[in-house]
């Protein structure tokens with residue numbers, strides 16, 4: 001690990017070994033039909049204590065064979081972008097919305113996302129990252145809970161609660177898309193360069209809950225007189 005963000009890339013583990021134990025459980029998942037065509041579950045890889053997590057779409061051909069996310073051309077680009085901010089794959093955690101490869105690399109289907117999403121939410125709960133960078137539309141829409149596409153929201157961080165913790169959600173273009181569109185690559189690089197700043201921010205405290213009942217303060221200014229309802233006269 002090198003560079004200015006080194007000091008904030010890891011925190012104390014929530015429960016040592018809990019993520020690995022969960023990976024063992026998910027390895028046998030049969031919640032959706034993709035289990036029948038996968039070579040193996042691609043759970044995710046990297047530091048279980050990462051402050052920065054990336055969430056992509058789904059494993060492709062090489063990921064399915066190797067059991068590791070982002071090992072193809074898009075993964076090479078992700079590694080280069082990380083190196084540009086002084087980080088390596090070992091400093092972060094990389095996962096996908098779907099843990100199993102859709103045949104022919106087709107888009108994830110709504111029923112597959114629904115069946116798989118609790119695996120991702122449990123990963124977030126166990127890792128407790130401070131920043132989650134969503135790569136592309138599927139991860140962005142799932143974790144923001146909004147239908148806005150990546151072209152509209154890339155580079156715009158928002159504070160959300162995920163896995164029971166406050167997290168900075170940071171949508172980015174998917175590296176696979178940027179590989180073939182030079183202008184998109186420029187934008188992805190520029191958005192990526194803001195990650196150290198987001199990681200260095202103070203963790204956001206949860207918003208205080210308003211009291212269920214607040215007694216009226218007698219010292220407060222007297223209430224406005226009731227407006228006369230002219231229509232009554």
Ligand code: URA
Pocket residue numbers: 056057058059060063068069070071072074075096176
């Ligand atoms: N490889 C992955 O693991 N996920 C993607 O979204 C793309 C390539």
